Every structure is written in C-alpha cells, then in structure tokens.
Amino acid sequence: MSKRFLMGNEAIALGAIHAGVNVVSGYPGTPSTEILETVAKNNKDRNIYVEWSVNEKAALEVAAGAAYSGARALVTMKQVGLNVASDPLMSLAYVGVKGGMVVVSADDPGPISSQTEQDTRHFGQFAKLPVFDPSSPEEAYEMIQDAFEFSEKYGTPVLFRPTTRVDHGCASVEVRDSFEPNKPEGFVRDTKRWVIFPRASYLNHIKLEKRDPVLGDEFSSYRFNKLSGSGKIGIATHGISYAYTCEVLNGSGSEYKLLKISTPNPFPEKLALEFLDGLEEVVCIEELDPVIERALTYIIGKHHLNVTVHGKLDGAVQPAGENTVESVREVLSRFMDTKPCNAVSAQAPELPVRPPVLCAGCPHRASFYAVKQAAKGKKAVFAGDIGCYTLGNAMPLDMVDTCLCMGADVTIAQGIRRVDPDTVCFSFIGDSTFFASGMTGVVNAVYNQTDIILIVLDNSTTAMTGHQPHPGTGVTMMGDVCAKVSIPKILEAVGCTMVRTVDPLDLAAAEAAVSEAMEMKGVKAIIMKSPCIAVTKPAKLCSVDEKKCIGCKKCIRELGCPAIVLTDGRPAIEPSLCYGCGVCAQVCPVNAIGR
Amino acid sequence: MNNTLLCGVGGQGTVLASKLIAFAAMERGENVRTSETIGMSQRGGCVVSHVRAGENIDSPMLPKGSADVIIAFEPAEAVRNISYLKKGGTVIVNKKAVKPVTASLTGSAYDGSEALAYLEENVEKLVIIDGDDICEKCGSPKVLNIALLAAAAKSGALGMTVDELKNAIVKRIPEKFHELNLKAVELA
Numbered sequence: 001m002s003k004r005f006l007m008g009n010e011a012i013a014l015g016a017i018h019a020g021v022n023v024v025s026g027y028p029g030t031p032s033t034e035i036l037e038t039v040a041k042n043n044k045d046r047n048i049y050v051e052w053s054v055n056e057k058a059a060l061e062v063a064a065g066a067a068y069s070g071a072r073a074l075v076t077m078k079q080v081g082l083n084v085a086s087d088p089l090m091s092l093a094y095v096g097v098k099g100g101m102v103v104v105s106a107d108d109p110g111p112i113s114s115q116t117e118q119d120t121r122h123f124g125q126f127a128k129l130p131v132f133d134p135s136s137p138e139e140a141y142e143m144i145q146d147a148f149e150f151s152e153k154y155g156t157p158v159l160f161r162p163t164t165r166v167d168h169g170c171a172s173v174e175v176r177d178s179f180e181p182n183k184p185e186g187f188v189r190d191t192k193r194w195v196i197f198p199r200a201s202y203l204n205h206i207k208l209e210k211r212d213p214v215l216g217d218e219f220s221s222y223r224f225n226k227l228s229g230s231g232k233i234g235i236a237t238h239g240i241s242y243a244y245t246c247e248v249l250n251g252s253g254s255e256y257k258l259l260k261i262s263t264p265n266p267f268p269e270k271l272a273l274e275f276l277d278g279l280e281e282v283v284c285i286e287e288l289d290p291v292i293e294r295a296l297t298y299i300i301g302k303h304h305l306n307v308t309v310h311g312k313l314d315g316a317v318q319p320a321g322e323n324t325v326e327s328v329r330e331v332l333s334r335f336m337d338t339k340p341c342n343a344v345s346a347q348a349p350e351l352p353v354r355p356p357v358l359c360a361g362c363p364h365r366a367s368f369y370a371v372k373q374a375a376k377g378k379k380a381v382f383a384g385d386i387g388c389y390t391l392g393n394a395m396p397l398d399m400v401d402t403c404l405c406m407g408a409d410v411t412i413a414q415g416i417r418r419v420d421p422d423t424v425c426f427s428f429i430g431d432s433t434f435f436a437s438g439m440t441g442v443v444n445a446v447y448n449q450t451d452i453i454l455i456v457l458d459n460s461t462t463a464m465t466g467h468q469p470h471p472g473t474g475v476t477m478m479g480d481v482c483a484k485v486s487i488p489k490i491l492e493a494v495g496c497t498m499v500r501t502v503d504p505l506d507l508a509a510a511e512a513a514v515s516e517a518m519e520m521k522g523v524k525a526i527i528m529k530s531p532c533i534a535v536t537k538p539a540k541l542c543s544v545d546e547k548k549c550i551g552c553k554k555c556i557r558e559l560g561c562p563a564i565v566l567t568d569g570r571p572a573i574e575p576s577l578c579y580g581c582g583v584c585a586q587v588c589p590v591n592a593i594g595r
Numbered sequence: 596m597n598n599t600l601l602c603g604v605g606g607q608g609t610v611l612a613s614k615l616i617a618f619a620a621m622e623r624g625e626n627v628r629t630s631e632t633i634g635m636s637q638r639g640g641c642v643v644s645h646v647r648a649g650e651n652i653d654s655p656m657l658p659k660g661s662a663d664v665i666i667a668f669e670p671a672e673a674v675r676n677i678s679y680l681k682k683g684g685t686v687i688v689n690k691k692a693v694k695p696v697t698a699s700l701t702g703s704a705y706d707g708s709e710a711l712a713y714l715e716e717n718v719e720k721l722v723i724i725d726g727d728d729i730c731e732k733c734g735s736p737k738v739l740n741i742a743l744l745a746a747a748a749k750s751g752a753l754g755m756t757v758d759e760l761k762n763a764i765v766k767r768i769p770e771k772f773h774e775l776n777l778k779a780v781e782l783a
Contacts, residue, residue, distance in 0.1 A: 003621075005617055005618065005621050005627060007631075030633065031633065112632075136655075165630060165655060165656070168630065168631050168632075168633050169628060169629065169630045169631075169655035170617060170627070170628065170629040170630075170631070170655075171626070171627065171628050171629075171655070172621060172625075172626045172627050172628075240654075240655075243653045243654045243655065244653075244654050244656075246653035246654075247653040247654040247658060248658075250651070250653065324656065325654050325656060325657075325658040325659070326658070326659055329658075341658065341659055341660050342659075342660030342661065342681055342682060343659035343660035343678040343679070343680075344660065344677070344678070344680065344682060344717075345678060346677075346713075346716075346717045348674050348675075348677065348713060349674065349709040349710060349712075349713050351671045351674060351675050351710070352671055352694070352695050352697070352698050352703065352705045353695065353697055354604060354639060354640050354641050354695045354697075355639075355640065355695075355697065356605070356638040356639055356640040357638060357639045357695075357696050358638070359606075359638060359639070388638065391638060394696075395697075395700060396700060556699050556700060557700070560696045560700060561696070562639050562695075562696050564699065565694045565699055566694070566698075566699045566702065576736040
C-alpha cells in the first residue's frame, strides 16, 4: 500500500482499476466527469477499454454488453444522466450480468451544477438494484471494489452513488500497489438468459424479491455500515453528512448512538434494529431525500417500537439544499451538546453578486448576439439547452427562454411553434448535446414538418464539463484519431431545407445567415462554428481608444463581456481577461475599439 | 491541525494553490482533506477551496470559525468568507477588485475599497498584497496564486514554510514555469 493524495473521483477510478475493470464507458457530467478521465490517464498500456459514449444510454448498454461477456464494467454519469440510461437499466436489473458491473451515478445536493436534486438511492429501490453510498474518498476507493464483488456474487448491476463533496473532495488515500487483472470469458450464447421476455421477467422478478432480504442481511454486517455509541438518542446518517456529524460531535461529550448507512438498498434491517434497540429518539441527517428516515420509520412500525423519528419529514432538517457542518450543528444542538461554533461576526458591507457568465471571448456570446440582432422586432422564442450556453440567459443577452434537459431545445421549440404558428422558434444546441440527444429531435421536426431554426453552437468540445472529446472532434479516450462525424452532413441527410456553417465572430455574416433562415420554410440549421477559448490561443487583444470613445457604453450594455469594465465611467478592456474575439469592436458605433 | 481557506473568482487559480498546500502537507507526512468548487461557478462565479492538514479531520469543508488563514484573491471574496476565520486568524488579501459584469451593467461603484476598509477594521492580522504589481514584475498575470501563497507562507500562519512552497513548485509545476513562479515567491 502507498499513500496518495486523490480526489474522490480519482479514488473511485483507481479503485475500479484495482478491481480489474476491463471496460469503462460514460458521458461527462458534473460531478462525475473525472472518474472516466482518471481511468483513461492511468491506461498507458491500453489494457482497459475506455470510451466517452454518445450519451448515458449508449454508455450503459456498452457496459452491459461487456458485463454479459464476463468483463468487469464501469459506467459513469451524473444523476440526470441516469434518467437517460434508465430504460436499459430497469430491464438490466431483471436480466442481470455475468461480469461485475458498477453504475456510478453522482448526485449533486444543492444543486451546485445540476437541474434536479434527485436521489439515486430511490432509483436503486425503484430499479431493484443494490446501492453503495461512500462518505469519503478513502471509503470510495475501497467501496467500489466491494461493489464489483457484490455485483458478481449476486449477478446484478449495482449502483454506486457518490455526491459532489465526495467526488470533488481530496484526501490522503491508501492505495494498493498491485492488483489481479480480470480475464473475461467472452460472450456465451444463452437466449434464456440474455433475451428479455415477459415470462422470464416474471420469474426473474420473483428471484429479485427473494434476493433482497438475503442481501439486506449481508449488508447488516457490511464493513462500511457502521454502528457505534450508546444512549437514548440516535443519529442516522450517510455520505458526507456523516463527516459533518462527526465534526460537530467528536469531543462534544454528548452520549448518542451513531448509525452510518452505506448501503441504503436493500436496507440493512437487522443492523437498524440493533441501532433502534433502547432508543427514544432518532435524528436522521440526510441530503436530498429522506431515504433512511422512511426506512427507519417503516422498521419501527413493523416491529411496534416506541421511537420518535426526526428528519426532513417533520421539518427538523431542511427539505432541500446541501447540508454543512453548520446546518448539522444547528439540527443536532436541539437534541444534545455539540462542539461550539467560533465564528466571528461583524456587519459586512454589501458585496457584489457573481452569477456565472460566459467567458470573455466565448463564441456563444457572438452567436446569441447575432441571432438577437437578426430577430429584433420579430415575434421569436429562443429555446436553450444544457451546457455553457445556458449562460446565454444572463443579462444583457437574455437569449434563453426555456431550458429543460439535454436535447429538449429542439423539441420544446416545436411544441411552442404548434401553439404559436406566427412565432419564429429558435433552438440553440451545443455540438456535444447535438450528438447526445439532439439529432432525433431534428428528425422529428423534419418528419412532422415543423418550422424551426436550429442554431448549433459548435465550439468543437464539451466545454462546461472540462473539454471532453465527442464524435465531432476526431479523437477518442483511447487516444486514437478517428473520422469526425460531420454535423452539417447529418443535417443535410435528414432533410433540413437550409444548412449553413458560419463563424459567429463575423457578426455581419452570422446575422445575415439568420435573417435568410427566417425567410425560409422548413427546418433550417445554422452551425455557428468557432472553438471554445479554453482550447485555443488568444488572438491579438482589443483595447479602447480613449480619444474615439464617446462613452455610450453600448459594448457593455449589449454584450456583457467580463473583460469590459467600467473605469471612471468609461469602458476599458481588462487585458488579463480579453481573448481578442473582436466582437466588441464590431458592436462599437464609432470604431473606438481595435486590436 | 492547520485549516486554510482560499477564495476568489473562477479562473484566478485557487485550485492549483490549494493543491500546492496539500502537496507540502503530504510531504511532511500529514493527512490532508480538501474540497474544491468545480463546475458552473468556475465561469466567473465565486470559488472557494478548503484545505485541512493534520490528524482526526472529519469534514473536507472547514467549519466556520476555524480557518488559521484565509487567502483571498479578491477583497469582496475575503469579506464573503470571513465567518470561516478563527479568532486571531490571518487574512492575506489581494488588493485588486474583480468587477463582475453585473456591476458594470448596473453602473455599481464596487471597487473593493469598502471591502478592504472592512477587513482593516475587523481583522487583526491582515496582509494586503499588490498582486498586480508582482504579476507585472514577473511578466505574467498567472503568478497571482503563487504570490499570495508566498505571502501566506511568510506570515507564518499557513503551516507551510517558504522553502516548502518552493519545493512544491519545483515538484508540482512544469519546469518551464519554475523561474517565473520562484520569482513571484521572492517578490511577495
């Protein structure tokens, strides 16, 4: 063993490698992304097959096929990605696997970078899958290896559910220096096993229901489900909230029983009964949904115990958002002594708010601006999507009217158009999102003859999650160069009436293309192609000629670029932020901005 | 145990700075826990890194009132996170304000001076750094994080010496940037 400083996601990746994983697939999504990237980085001898799949459903199916063939397979995604992958996953729970298969679905309490605060532990209950819930990077490293063992022992895929603070926290982790590689047998034909049919599903359903109590009993003695302490008050917790609980109680002198649940499904009932024995009150400290709280309430009822349960359901714990050391302290201090908080407080001055914004030089700013100018005075709706370009909603651009989920921009625009036929319906989609789930929506519009204008914001990368390659980039996670899948060729092939590629940084050309599209019938597509600034070198920077500037502030009012700041009432360009995109120079009415 | 909180605006280089502190602590044989802001906030939003080194650390995030030192890359961000500082703790702050787009749009007068005045009033051990000046002398805006780390190391509150910082730079940063960053250490 040797000690390494690892991010939780790196620990999960190394744990999977040390469990002999053969195939790793996934789709990027905060906070899960670094897991697959770390496997790829530690794969110099190419013994593991690693891919960014086109979306989570594809990723899960690739992993399932590998696990059918006896390989150990890992598939990674964020919680909303699990929704995309849920069709194959629900059925896979019935079919089962041969090689160990772990589905990592990273939850995001807060939410910090997500659309929902959904709880993957529920998904485990719903899909009838075992769930592992680590509380630290150290535990995650060990637990993912256990997850592969349980998966193989019970012939089922298992869910592994870290949350943001475990994924993105770093710690000193003891890791093994060597490991046993796993040699897959290969696919063995067995239609009764691998072909799902109603009769087989009925029989498999019975097996799953019989399995759960057995597995629940085994989980009651699982090494990372921990029961400690004594007294009449109990605390039941999980994940990062366990760390916060220890932080406020260790050394407080209070008497309490502490239960940490690392396997919320199937619930370790025997361990829970041991915990509840002799208790008068239980406080459940959970993030997202009250999963442990409901399980304990059920067990208390089933066994006619006289224990009062506190948590989210009775309002003792906040219903939404992240827990913190302070929030846990506040809850527990109503039931026992906690370590005091030593924060100093003095009335602070009003602070500037800092909502996230499109970077200085981001080509999306130019794309949104060009469409905004072309659509001025027209009745128009701008349907947006998931990615950096969701930030196009911020003032002054204000160019995102809807945002729901990956790929929805294309189809939401169609629904609006059906109700508002005299509205020009724009849909904005990024290149990675287009491949993930936008293409089918375009086919839907062409087939059903719904007039929309599709704006593909092609910055040649998956920017928001940290620049992962995708089918249009011509590289894979194995480091191979491959043919680029062409977005314009796809759009031409499915029957768009106009397919045009323009450089959005040439505002006049981009605006002209949009104006032309607005005059045409059918599904029109404009690909705004310009690379993300994070993957290119800056051009010659822009600056304001003070002699020419009339102080109209149009550049600030219309673009909202973080590099243009107001200094002594006049616009100035901050050189450390400017990328030299030149859009402000094109917007300035008196040519006061130049390179 | 040593608790450090680094705060700033997305893109200022807080993550690398926290990694260097963690690396130095690991080199000393200590256990480390850190927590970072990764994701949407990196696009110009507020970012915070928590670094905790020593034994028996449970939470990767600092409890409020526990920071030995706050390294603030921006004055308002120091004030925003001041509740993390323990009594008698040190604040290292870069004096230059980063104006958010919203401030330019609304014509708000935010320039960091009120935040600095607040810190001077309320923080006993305050070190104000002219990061711009150091960056200019080094010829790169990218050394702000190293300059602030060096100032923190020199204050004695960081639990990392200047020599340990130099060692971390040499071992953790690509060689072509060594000279630049070591110069920033000297100038801080």
